[in-house]
Amino acid sequence: MGTATAIGIDLGGTNIKGALVDMSGKIIHRMTQATNCFGGEKDNGQRWKKAIFQMVAELKKRSAVAAVGIAAPGLPNAANSAIRLMPERLEGLAHFVWADYLREKSVWVLNDAHAALIAEARFGVAKGSKNVVMLTLGTGVGGGILIDGKLYQGKDQMAGHLGHMTLDVDREDAGITGMPGTLEDAIGSATIFKRSFGRFASTNDLVEAYKGGDHFATYVWLNAVRKLALGLCSLNNLLSPDLFILGGGITHTSDALYKPLADFMDVYAWKNAGRKTPVLQAHYSDMAGAVGAAGFAFLKMGIIGGNDVDVTLPV
Structure with a gap:
């Protein structure tokens, strides 16, 4: 199998981190920008949603990607297609289906801290x-x-x-x-x-x-x-x-x-x-969430061992 790549996005309350990651956990390219979710008129998250759309588009220019992982605070739904519960912060995140918005077939969503641990357990x-x-x-x-x-x-x-x-x-x-x-x-x-x-x-x-x-x-x-x-x-x-x-x-x-x-x-x-x-x-410092999101996408696609996060992680 050739070297596959995935995009990992970590949506935080302060910054959005994006990474193009290969199967070994190597970051090929990284991006960071402010989330801009505090202050001003409420816009249901349109600013940071647009920023993530543009970040994914930019990372895709650098490599053909197998999947996209989105790490965010809150509780994901059973299908890992959206965050189902995130009270008080990041208005517009709950129940937002990223695959539809990004126009990507394979987009997987998980909790940001779980993503960070996946990165460190598999690669860090x-x-x-x-x-x-x-x-x-x-x-x-x-x-x-x-x-x-x-x-x-x-x-x-x-x-x-x-x-x-x-x-x-x-x-x-x-x-x-x-x-x-x-x-x-x-x-x-x-x-x-x-x-x-x-x-x-x-x-x-x-x-x-x-x-x-x-x-x-x-x-x-x-x-x-x-x-x-x-x-x-x-x-x-x-x-x-x-x-x-x-x-x-x-x-x-x-x-x-x-x-x-x-x-x-x-x-x-x-x-x-x-x-x-x-x-x-953490080996990946504040990029752990983005790397783990990409790793989770690899897992869900069966590209690296296991097809679900709730399985033994190869260590």
Whole structure:
């Protein structure tokens, strides 16, 4: 068989990432642009839908593609043709059938964090590992769970929404699932303006101030990282994975994230004969969702092992 290619699109609340990917997980070409879904008159997502249409058209100019994968927040339908539920964000996404809009026969849709885990399990830092937990830290916080080499999806593909775990039961405000004081609220970029009392508009701005020694920024940032450590340690107690993977735009903060995270995890982790669960940066960084979407398309087309995501992933 020759080298087939697929297009993967990762629709996020802040950016849209696109990638032309081959069967080995190699990114042949990548594209990124702002989602532009905040502010202004509501347009039912017409701006970012058009941006994805143009991105797919541009990537198709570079290679004949076997299929297109779309990774997006929310819960996909049983046919993986659309996201069936995405409350409060990305208006116009729910029930939107991408194959019709893109005028492509083979278009497959899945949750963005599940896509990121597929990329890392098949091609990235989790290759060879059987039990893995991944968190994607961006506008929101997504997650994915690999158990015994299989992506665990649960009933109606709802499993893995790790950002919606409650860390503070006394918080009155609730996230999109109705859970109070969630990990997503604690570190997701969507809440940074509120968490910083209007002082910072983005996580990048906050972290730059923290790195510059700003005391208030240090408090806000380290409080978020501490809550991430608590979430990871809780997941470790529940699932005892081989490793954790962190992906998404917030991980670009690098040492500003990983050094204090390691210190906090040393405090909270269950001491078990000195064993520490590694916390690794995603190989594909914030392109993991796009690569995983392409990988999912390969899976659904039977081009690489298995024809469904809920099968053992070759590792």
